[in-house]
Amino acid sequence: MRNIADAIEQFIISELFANEQDRVDVKRSQLAEKLSCAPSQITYTLTTRFTPERGYEVESKRGNGGFIRIIRLPRQTAVQSQLPAGKGDLSSNQLVQALAAHKLITSREARLLDYFLHVLGDHVSEENKEQIVRNAYRLLQEEE
Secondary structure (H helix, E strand, C coil): CCCHHHHHHHHHHHHHHHHCCCEEEECHHHHHHHCCCCHHHHHHHHHHHCCHHHCEEEEEECCCCCEEEEEECCHHHHHHHHCCCCCCCCCHHHHHHHHHHCCCCCHHHHHHHHHHHHHHHHHCCHHHHHHHHHHHHHHHHHCC
8 A cells, every 4th residue: 555645746746747847836735635634744745755856846835825836857957966976986886776766767777777787797997887877878868
């Protein structure tokens, strides 16, 4: 059984993607009523699931005319906040796992990258493998 935070997250994401907009404005109380939960559960989900690391920014205005604005950050901004900039921070395999964990690549893409890293083995330096992963990621982003 899914927990309420999962349901709230899925609802908000489906709203963002359904409209193909990069931001959505909602009222906390109306959203809580629609999802049959407490407003505090909405707040919890927003603070834990809609973070810059996950590619979102949340603004809120409290009071009678209050609202919550959820903004989907440009993909490049989200990536920059999630991945280390310098070389040597992560191994190539750890970089692949970080990309997959942040849902920046699919599990299939991660398995393919892991396979190619395995095939390269000791024939390519770790620094070059890391650069290969970064280049592959950039190429994958151009496809979107």
